[in-house]
Amino acid sequence: MAATLADVAARAGVSSATVSRVLNGNYPVAESTRRRVMAAVADLDYVVNAHARALAAATSDVLGVVVNDISDPFFGVMAGAVQGESALDDLLAVICSTAGSPAEELRYIGLLLRQRVRAIVLTGGHQPDSAHFAELQALVRRAVAADTRVVLCGRPALPDTGAVALEFDDFRGAQALTRYLLSMGHRRIACITGPAGSSTTRARLAGHLAALAEAGVAADESLQVPGGFDRTSGFEGAQVLLDRAEQPTAIVAANDLVALGVLAAARERDIDVPGRLSVTGYDDISFAVDAYPALTTVRLPLIEAGRRAGRIAAGREAAAPGAVVSLRPELIVRDSVAAPRSG
């Protein structure tokens, strides 16, 4: 159906090798033939077949990006940065949404490997104790061995796999946030955590507890309710927390989306934020500033991480196999936190 190199060659009265040369422009070709060839290309609406090319040249022009959910701005922003940066090298990005399922993640990595992608960028969190974790490590190791760069973007390193990691230091971010809450006078601080078992949840919770510990404030497990990373988790988690006899003076949400849910729940109950309840987010997605009240949160360098991951994936920025970079989060103080009401 579609025209092939041979068709173009026939039409231009040259060999297919010559056509290939003018198309790739990496070989001397007489100007006159080049023009004849280009004319034939135009006449026939010829479009190279990337598969044939990939097969013959053993290279591919696509990279894979694995995210939990591309419609979540946290991932959308990172994926966009990866894509934008890699597009500079004419690379295409396959984007895969796992919905947070480690099994799906493995499946997608497998599919990407079949495609012989140049690189795979993995975002999101690990589930260190899941049965899938060992499989993941093995798969990544194999990928790297097969010359497929693997970049962990905003995700903990995968030791001994050769994957490059751009980690977010969630421990410090969460610690800074809780320290701030403490400094404002809060003592009864509740958390709506991310999914149990996720590395992100662990790191953020650990940072929170560390801040509590250093201030000599006892951690109350009944104030930790688990959830997901979505608005609904925040809404529901807040209901649970606000039904308690002794209400918290502050709620630390797993991320901004969760915080938005908390704010909605508070609004529904006519609880003034931050007057009667302080709320914090995490990530600083672009909407955090438009929430009401504007969210006090922790800014993660999503774009910087994505861009850099894109450059490393594209091979434009060097990175030693197994290198790990830690990216510092930044506390962003806005309006959703105030001192607790005395009494």
Next chain:
Amino acid sequence: MAATLADVAARAGVSSATVSRVLNGNYPVAESTRRRVMAAVADLDYVVNAHARALAAATSDVLGVVVNDISDPFFGVMAGAVQGESALDDLLAVICSTAGSPAEELRYIGLLLRQRVRAIVLTGGHQPDSAHFAELQALVRRAVAADTRVVLCGRPALPDTGAVALEFDDFRGAQALTRYLLSMGHRRIACITGPAGSSTTRARLAGHLAALAEAGVAADESLQVPGGFDRTSGFEGAQVLLDRAEQPTAIVAANDLVALGVLAAARERDIDVPGRLSVTGYDDISFAVDAYPALTTVRLPLIEAGRRAGRIAAGREAAAPGAVVSLRPELIVRDSVAAPRSG
């Protein structure tokens, strides 16, 4: 480097044809050989080469999705729906961000065509008068002729190209919105429109003007300020409008993001919304409800459109070439509109 079918065949002591058969499972193979083959596959960490397969079988397992900006939730949600639906057929989705540039769009479509993608889903708007438009039509026509399905998702039809269109009826959506504003008593209604020349901008503006006309309200061109589809355009557009001697009682924003910018500008000037100024959005992205005040807007069936586009692209849902479906938007009344202050 990587193991090939032949390697597996050698190891299993069978022909490569047999290996291909067990891998594809579309041919009878003796259970004993199947096991030997699978064992060899595992031993060698064999992974099929999708390029070789695509070349030989003349089919590909990927589809392309073209968006303006994947980090914008409007596109993120649609792209996510397309991807999620097509993943059911084990298809991979290449996502391309054009930043609204028609030239980039053409470039990406070309790249996708090389990849011999199964289908291309185009989102966003057209620029009917741009020089690129004719090229776009020609390219789409060629794609369809080459058996690449093209689905226009939330985007106006492309006549005579064979592309299937899932249109949003922006005229009616905008009309309903302005009618509502009018019914609340507004007469001096300003607009911050999308980019001049975009089909989306035109349709929404036309709906707005139609509503004005049917109510016998004269349209004041000085109340229309152009912009982009981002928050900054809203912020800046609002500054311009609010600097006018005679301020509008309502601002119709090009979309929710723009409306968020307008709200921010109003907040900065201590202008009460909706008390002194009403503001409307468009799209009903998920954050619209969390804005302050919650945005009155027009809901577009983004997920429905994306899912359906994904199904058509995957070939799971039939659609006659050139078919065009119009999806109805819905007015969502929340808190950002009130009656104008008398006087």
Next chain:
DNA sequence: TTGTAAGCGTTATCAT
């Protein structure tokens, strides 16, 4: 049920 072998559309190595 299994093997043989001819493509699929490029690139790349030799020649010329």
Next chain:
DNA sequence: ATGATAACGCTTACAA
């Protein structure tokens, strides 16, 4: 500067 031609790794008639 250009042409043959052998890969590249798989699918798929056609045989056996």
